[in-house]
Amino acid sequence: xxxxxxxxxxxxxxxxxxxxxxxxxxxxxxxxxxxxxxxxxxxxxxxxxxxxxxxxxxxxxxxxxxxxxxxxxxxxxxxxxxxxxxxxxxxxxxxxxxxxxxxxxxxxxxxxxxxxxxxxxxxxxxxxxxxxxxxxxxxxxxxxxxxxxxxxxxxxxxxxxxxxxxxxxxxxxxxxxxxxxxxxxxxxxxxxxxxxxxxxxxxxxxxxxxxxxxxxxxxxxxxxxxxxxxxxxxxxxxxxxxxxxxxxxxxxxxxxxxxxxxxxxxxxxxxxxxxxxxxxxxxxxxxxxxxxxxxxxxxxxxxxxx
Amino acid sequence: xxxxxxxxxxxxxxxxxxxxxxxxxxxxxxxxxxxxxxxxxxxxxxxxxxxxxxxxxxxxxxxxxxxxxxxxxxxxxxxxxxxxxxxxxxxxxxxxxxxxxxxxxxxxxxxxxxxxxxxxxxxxxxxxxxxxxxxxxxxxxxxxxxxxxxxxxxxxxxxxxxxxxxxxxxxxxxxxxxxxxxxxxxxxxxxxxxxxxxxxxxxxxxxxxxxxxxxxxxxxxxxxxxxxxxxxxxxxxxxxxxxxxxxxxxxxxxxxxxxxxxxxxxxxxxxxxxxxxxxxxxxxxxxxxxxxxxxxxxxxxxxxxxxxxxx
Numbered sequence: 001x002x003x004x005x006x007x008x009x010x011x012x013x014x015x016x017x018x019x020x021x022x023x024x025x026x027x028x029x030x031x032x033x034x035x036x037x038x039x040x041x042x043x044x045x046x047x048x049x050x051x052x053x054x055x056x057x058x059x060x061x062x063x064x065x066x067x068x069x070x071x072x073x074x075x076x077x078x079x080x081x082x083x084x085x086x087x088x089x090x091x092x093x094x095x096x097x098x099x100x101x102x103x104x105x106x107x108x109x110x111x112x113x114x115x116x117x118x119x120x121x122x123x124x125x126x127x128x129x130x131x132x133x134x135x136x137x138x139x140x141x142x143x144x145x146x147x148x149x150x151x152x153x154x155x156x157x158x159x160x161x162x163x164x165x166x167x168x169x170x171x172x173x174x175x176x177x178x179x180x181x182x183x184x185x186x187x188x189x190x191x192x193x194x195x196x197x198x199x200x201x202x203x204x205x206x207x208x209x210x211x212x213x214x215x216x217x218x219x220x221x222x223x224x225x226x227x228x229x230x231x232x233x234x235x236x237x238x239x240x241x242x243x244x245x246x247x248x249x250x251x252x253x254x255x256x257x258x259x260x261x262x263x264x265x266x267x268x269x270x271x272x273x274x275x276x277x278x279x280x281x282x283x284x285x286x287x288x289x290x291x292x293x294x295x296x297x298x299x300x301x302x303x304x305x306x
Numbered sequence: 307x308x309x310x311x312x313x314x315x316x317x318x319x320x321x322x323x324x325x326x327x328x329x330x331x332x333x334x335x336x337x338x339x340x341x342x343x344x345x346x347x348x349x350x351x352x353x354x355x356x357x358x359x360x361x362x363x364x365x366x367x368x369x370x371x372x373x374x375x376x377x378x379x380x381x382x383x384x385x386x387x388x389x390x391x392x393x394x395x396x397x398x399x400x401x402x403x404x405x406x407x408x409x410x411x412x413x414x415x416x417x418x419x420x421x422x423x424x425x426x427x428x429x430x431x432x433x434x435x436x437x438x439x440x441x442x443x444x445x446x447x448x449x450x451x452x453x454x455x456x457x458x459x460x461x462x463x464x465x466x467x468x469x470x471x472x473x474x475x476x477x478x479x480x481x482x483x484x485x486x487x488x489x490x491x492x493x494x495x496x497x498x499x500x501x502x503x504x505x506x507x508x509x510x511x512x513x514x515x516x517x518x519x520x521x522x523x524x525x526x527x528x529x530x531x532x533x534x535x536x537x538x539x540x541x542x543x544x545x546x547x548x549x550x551x552x553x554x555x556x557x558x559x560x561x562x563x564x565x566x567x568x569x570x571x572x573x574x575x576x577x578x579x580x581x582x583x584x585x586x587x588x589x590x591x592x593x594x595x596x597x598x599x600x601x602x603x604x605x606x607x608x609x610x611x612x613x614x615x616x617x
Contacts, residue, residue, distance in 0.1 A: 038412050041408070041409075042409070042412055042413070042424050045424075045428060045486070046424060046427045046428070049431060049483070049487060052439070052442045052443060052483065055446060068450045068451060072453050072454075073452075073453060112331075112335070113335065116331035116332040116334075116335055119328045119329070119332065120328065122328065123329050129322065129325050135329070135333075138333075138336065139336075142336060144595050144598040144602070145340060145344075145591055145594070145595055146543070146544050148544035149544060149567075149590050149594060150339070150344070150347075150591065151587075152571065152574050152583050152586075153343035153346060153347030153350075153588070156343070156347060156350055156574070156580055156583075157342055157343045157347075172335065172338050172339065173338065173343075174339070175335050175339070176332070176335035176336045176339035176340065178336070178340075181332060206324060207325065207328070208327060208328070211328060232433065236435040236436055238436060238546075238547050239546055239547065239567070253435075254435050254437040254438065257437065257438070257441065258437060258550075258551075261441060261551070275445070278441055281435065281438060282438060285433040285434075286433055288433075289429070289433050
């Protein structure tokens with residue numbers, strides 16, 4: 001259990017930010033060979049990573065017959081706009097609805113979950129109170145229990161209180177984020193000086209007010225990282241919506257595409273819809289990733305310290 | 307914190323109340339997401355529905371003890387599924403860690419140019435939902451849809467990605483594609499905390515890049531390696547999405563009970579045997595929990611011994 005407690009040593013951010021010392025380079029004559037080998041290996045990994053995505057990029061521009069009949073890694077006509085139009089019109093505009101649902105579930109779940117995690121992490125870092133470590137032990141236990149193993153019991157629980165097939169059933173369970181509490185505790189311990197809290201109290205602010213005016217503000221960057229990580233994990237979740245939702249109007253994009261994919265035997269054109277829909281469903285996260293890259297890096301950095 | 311003890315009782319009570327209020331939202335969510343389903347699942351798995359008389363009087367719950375757990379432990383479908391995910395883990399975890407480690411060291415090596423570009427590139431699959439990744443790869447595996455199989459044919463590899471012998475490999479490939487980049491960036495970040503002065507000393511002692519990597523960098527990030535491995539193992543046990551998608555193309559191989567999670571799903575939704583489904587889920591959670599705990603203890607030991615070595 002010791003490792004999930006906030007690290008006693010500061011994570012040495014200075015070392016991370018330092019550019020590689022020039023002294024680490026080997027003598028000149030080895031350098032170009034080594035660089036070539038390194039670059040070559042990285043390029044192989046990069047190609048492997050890109051292979052499916054490139055196939056997808058070509059596929060979304062093709063008609064259904066060309067999906068089967070043409071080389072998967074070469075263009076064959078350009079029907080992207082028609083494909084997109086068909087995708088958004090298929091089944092009475094089901095797809096844009098699923099996309100909105102995904103954004104809503106991931107946004108609400110991650111928003112709610114991040115606020116709750118930050119409040120709890122802040123409290124663990126900045127107060128000592130009876131039972132603190134016991135309560136924190138629950139957080140650690142939560143990190144260790146895999147979410148997927150709980151999907152079926154969660155379904156049974158929610159069906160017991162007739163809440164399956166509601167938005168609550170796919171937002172509330174994923175909002176609980178024990179790992180977020182751990183991260184928030186680390187951030188709070190590192191970014192909020194006790195003197196500042198003391199000063200707020202001297203001014204007569206209660207503990208809640210102190211949290212919202214001082215604590216939350218200073219933890220902003222950490223909170224954003226927690227939010228992004230949780231947003232991605234909810235967005236990528238498939239098992240929970242699959243067990244909880246039966247009304248197609250409540251589906252997430254993943255669940256909707258799954259049902260279309262299962263129906264290709266009745267209507268082969270669903271294959272084209274699934275291909276184009278898959279590509280479109282990746283776009284929101286890619287935008288989020290590319291615009292907020294440094295927050296991801298930071299999240300990974302903290303995650304690596306576990 | 308000394309202000310805490312000096313504050314008068316009413317203020318302290320108010321402070322306690324505020325602490326409780328700050329903790330309440332998380333623990334409420336935690337209760338709904340973790341405690342309640344575990345508890346309810348446990349109750350369901352320990353009790354059975356019995357119909358009284360001819361069934362006209364409705365049903366009531368009777369205590370059935372660990373009947374469902376005993377049943378699972380004798381159920382060849384559960385045991386085969388568990389064996390399958392363990393085999394999957396045995397292959398997937400070392401491959402994943404080895405490749406991710408090599409990539410991380412390459413990224414960290416002073417020789418590699420454009421490391422920010424490669425990091426971003428390698429992280430891309432992390433933002434592709436698991437279901438979408440599985441769909442795309444199934445298309446790539448399908449002979450008519452992608453030239454992948456014919457390319458492999460050309461170089462003498464005749465692979466049917468959906469045959470019983472290769473389905474597990476096909477799934478491992480999907481998982482590697484999704485997680486190698488994430489893990490290698492995680493390890494790369496851990497590598498950034500290796501003290502530059504230690505590396506400089508190694509260089510002055512005449513150690514080359516590879517020697518430095520093996521004797522300084524790798525030992526330094528052992529905890530991060532264990533964490534990556536741990537999460538990969540937990541993920542392996544939970545295998546569900548990829549085989550669920552592959553069922554469409556390899557239905558005869560990937561059965562409804564191919565992994566424990568698939569079995570729990572089909573027991574709950576096809577057989578409506580809720581108590582058995584709950585028992586399977588809890589058993590799986592317990593296995594994963596025990597494995598994580600063991601790995602945590604292991605990291606703790608590594609951490610402590612490396613700290614001792616540092617001092």
